[in-house]
Amino acid sequence: MRxxxxxxxxxxxxxxxxxxxxxxxxxxxxxxxxxIARPVWESQSWFVLLGEHLMLSLGAAAIAGTxxxxxxxxxxxxxxxxxxxxxxxxxxxxxxxxxxxxxxLALPLLGFGAAPTLLALVLYASLPVxxxxxxxxxxVPPAVLDAARGTGMGRAGILARVELPLAMPxxxxxxxxxxxLSIATTAVGAVAGAQCLGTPIVTGLANGNMxxxxxxxxxTAWLALLADRALRLALAR
Numbered sequence: 001m002r003x004x005x006x007x008x009x010x011x012x013x014x015x016x017x018x019x020x021x022x023x024x025x026x027x028x029x030x031x032x033x034x035x036i037a038r039p040v041w042e043s044q045s046w047f048v049l050l051g052e053h054l055m056l057s058l059g060a061a062a063i064a065g066t067x068x069x070x071x072x073x074x075x076x077x078x079x080x081x082x083x084x085x086x087x088x089x090x091x092x093x094x095x096x097x098x099x100x101x102x103x104x105l106a107l108p109l110l111g112f113g114a115a116p117t118l119l120a121l122v123l124y125a126s127l128p129v130x131x132x133x134x135x136x137x138x139x140v141p142p143a144v145l146d147a148a149r150g151t152g153m154g155r156a157g158i159l160a161r162v163e164l165p166l167a168m169p170x171x172x173x174x175x176x177x178x179x180x181l182s183i184a185t186t187a188v189g190a191v192a193g194a195q196c197l198g199t200p201i202v203t204g205l206a207n208g209n210m211x212x213x214x215x216x217x218x219x220t221a222w223l224a225l226l227a228d229r230a231l232r233l234a235l236a237r
Contacts (some may be wrong), residue, residue, distance in 0.1 A: 010228055025040070036209055038211075040111050047125065053192070057179070057182040060118050060186070061125055063118075064178050068125075068133060069129060071091065071126075072131075087129070087130070090223065094123040095127040097123065098206055103119075112193035113194055120189070124182070126187075136171050140162070143161075145162065149159075172235045172237070176228070179231060180224055187217075
C-alpha cells in the first residue's frame with residue numbers, strides 16, 4: 001500500500017510539474033503543432049485554472065452526493081419504496097441529458113459562469129450515488145435490522161448506526177464515480193464562461209488552435225485519472 005501511495009504522489013508531482021512546464025515548453029509545442037503561430041497557452045495560469053476546476057467539480061460532487069444519498073434513503077424507507085421507480089427514472093433522465101444541453105438550457109436563467117455548469121454537473125453525477133446507496137442499503141441483512149430493533153433502537157438510530165455504516169463501502173464506490181465524472185466533465189463548463197481546464201479547449205476550438213485544445217484535454221484527462229486512483233487507494237480496505 002505504501003508503494004502505491006508513493007507511486008500516486010509521484011504521478012501527482014509529475015502532473016504539477018507538467019502544469020508548470022507547459023507555458024515554458026514552446027519548443028515542444030511548436031514541434032508538435034508546426035503550423036500554429038501561438039501554440040503555448042499563456043492567457044491564464046494553469047494553476048489558477050486547476051484551482052477553479054477542482055472547486056467547481058468537487059463542489060458539484062458534494063451536492064450530487066447529498067442529493068443522491070437523500071433520495072436513496074427515501075427510496076429504501078417503507079413509506080418511500082413506492083417512489084423508487086420514479087426516483088430512478090428521474091435520476092436516469094437527468095444523467096441522460098448531455099451536460100452541454102443542460103448548460104445551454106440554463107444559460108437564459110442562470111447566465112454565464114459557474115452556475116449553469118454546476119447545475120449540469122450535479123444532474124450528471126447524482127445517479128451513481130443514488131444507485132450505489134440504494135444497493136448498499138438494500139444489502140443490509142434483515143437479521144441485523146431485527147437485532148437492532150430488539151435493542152430498542154429507533155428508525156433514525158438504526159439508519160445512522162447500523163444501515164449507513166454497513167452500506168458505506170457501496171456508497172463510497174458511488175461517490176468515487178460521481179467525483180471522477182464531475183472532474184472529467186467540468187471542462188464543458190468553459191462553453192458557458194466557467195474558468196476551468198476546459199477553457200483552453202473551448203478557446204482553442206474557437207480560434208482553430210489545436211495546440212491549446214490538446215493541452216487542455218491532456219490535463220483534464222490526467223487530473224481525472226489521478227482522482228480515480230487516489231480515491232481507489234483511499235477507499236481500499
